[in-house]
Amino acid sequence: MNAPFATAERIPATVPPELVCEADFDVLASQGDDPWRAVARLHEGPPVVWMTEANFGRPGWVLTRHDVINEAFIDYEHFSSERPGMVADMLGEPVRLNPIEIDPPRHHAYRKVLNPFFTPKAVKDFDDPVRQCCRELIAKFKDRGECEFVDEFAVPFPSYIFLDLMGMPRDRLDDFIGWQDDLMRASDPMDRVAAARSIYAYLKQHMLAQQENPTNDFLRGMVTAEIDGRPIDYYELMGMFYVLYVGGLDTVYSTLGWIMHHVATHPDLQARLRADSSLLPQAIEEFSRAFSVVVTHRQVAKNFVFHGVPMKKGDEVNMPIMLANRDPSVHENPHVVDIDRKPRHIAFGTGTHNCLGLHLAKREMRIVLEEFLSTFADIRVKPGETPRYHTGRTFGFEYLPLVLG
Numbered sequence: 001m002n003a004p005f006a007t008a009e010r011i012p013a014t015v016p017p018e019l020v021c022e023a024d025f026d027v028l029a030s031q032g033d034d035p036w037r038a039v040a041r042l043h044e045g046p047p048v049v050w051m052t053e054a055n056f057g058r059p060g061w062v063l064t065r066h067d068v069i070n071e072a073f074i075d076y077e078h079f080s081s082e083r084p085g086m087v088a089d090m091l092g093e094p095v096r097l098n099p100i101e102i103d104p105p106r107h108h109a110y111r112k113v114l115n116p117f118f119t120p121k122a123v124k125d126f127d128d129p130v131r132q133c134c135r136e137l138i139a140k141f142k143d144r145g146e147c148e149f150v151d152e153f154a155v156p157f158p159s160y161i162f163l164d165l166m167g168m169p170r171d172r173l174d175d176f177i178g179w180q181d182d183l184m185r186a187s188d189p190m191d192r193v194a195a196a197r198s199i200y201a202y203l204k205q206h207m208l209a210q211q212e213n214p215t216n217d218f219l220r221g222m223v224t225a226e227i228d229g230r231p232i233d234y235y236e237l238m239g240m241f242y243v244l245y246v247g248g249l250d251t252v253y254s255t256l257g258w259i260m261h262h263v264a265t266h267p268d269l270q271a272r273l274r275a276d277s278s279l280l281p282q283a284i285e286e287f288s289r290a291f292s293v294v295v296t297h298r299q300v301a302k303n304f305v306f307h308g309v310p311m312k313k314g315d316e317v318n319m320p321i322m323l324a325n326r327d328p329s330v331h332e333n334p335h336v337v338d339i340d341r342k343p344r345h346i347a348f349g350t351g352t353h354n355c356l357g358l359h360l361a362k363r364e365m366r367i368v369l370e371e372f373l374s375t376f377a378d379i380r381v382k383p384g385e386t387p388r389y390h391t392g393r394t395f396g397f398e399y400l401p402l403v404l405g
């Protein structure tokens with residue numbers, strides 16, 4: 001894609017010429033057959049580069065190493081999350097994704113409302129419904145001995161969990177999945193806008209009903225929340241409902257695809273995990289490191305110099321988390337997936353915006369693996385088929401046909 005930007009915007013005069021990388025991040029990531037190695041070529045250059053097409057054709061900074069990405073996550077005074085709202089723009093209403101698009105100190109008031117429902121202890125209550133959901137989905141293809149993992153499992157699974165978490169009926173599941181797909185991936189921007197609005201309309205009627213009569217403790221906690229001593233307002237609450245939708249679907253679906261692909265192409269590891277399920281938590285940590293699917297971003301809040309690089313207020317800063325988690329100066333042989341590694345990774349972010357749903361996500365992924373490994377004695381990629389993936393703001397499989405012995 002050619003960026004519709006004038007040269008002055010593509011390469012501002014303030015950017016040191018030696019930091020300019022005339023490339024499209026997405027094209028770079030999709031070269032070859034391994035996106036993680038493809039983007040890791042950026043490790044050969046400086047830790048901060050100005051890429052002419054960093055994000056859907058827009059120019060911006062790209063941080064390429066663990067240390068600088070980690071620092072940007074923590075330094076919210078210079079790297080703001082209050083960037084123009086993708087969803088707000090599409091809806092034409094001030095729905096700021098809450099808390100992900102809000103900087104401290106206001107951010108803390110919202111996290112305080114949500115945190116108690118996402119502690120390791122609190123999310124244990126979800127084990128049974130999560131397992132139940134896995135079993136229901138697996139039952140649909142178990143006897144066939146094969147499945148297309150993306151459409152038949154990875155996409156519907158987190159949607160089911162979201163509907164359960166939010167006390168929503170499952171009768172709109174197909175709509176939800178369609179909206180999710182369009183919101184994240186429709187090539188026509190109008191389809192993305194239409195999906196954002198359909199989601200909004202559905203969340204709105206559910207939210208208003210919950211304000212009248214909350215159906216579970218989590219929903220009661222949100223609709224009756226107080227922010228700085230006053231009741232939470234309409235848009236704050238809608239932002240929370242919306243972020244839970246956006247936060248927990250694409251990330252889980254994408255990570256699950258890479259995990260299942262790895263397991264399906266590594267029979268020895270598969271056998272080891274099947275024989276000893278106590279290894280699953282450490283395997284999930286290593287899979288999360290190696291298959292860190294998120295490219296997040298920030299906006300420079302004020303002019304300043306970052307590691308010798310002059311950054312200007314309003315500049316976009318892209319943080320491909322996979323570059324942090326495959327940084328060879330932090331992880332030895334970063335492209336080797338080794339479940340005995342016990343890595344300290346930042347797949348779920350770090351600092352003030354670290355992932356609200358990380359404990360839930362890890363349990364979900366562990367339960368999915370447990371259920372697949374205990375149900376099927378042999379999981380392989382279907383011979384003769386070529387799995388397909390996409391890169392972008394998240395890296396995820398689009399087509400992953402499996403044979404299930």
Ligand code: HEM
Nearest residue numbers: 099100247248251252255296347348349353355356357361
């Ligand atoms: C494998 C699955 C997941 C991955 C890899 C992931 C990754 C991330 C990352 C990297 C961030 C930080 C973004 C930033 O600072 O810009 C984040 C934040 C967030 N995630 Fe997740 N996430 C996952 C699952 C979930 C789930 C299941 C939920 C829903 C319950 C969720 C809800 C959120 C929310 C609400 C935030 C914003 C937190 C804040 O701003 O304080 N995530 N996630």
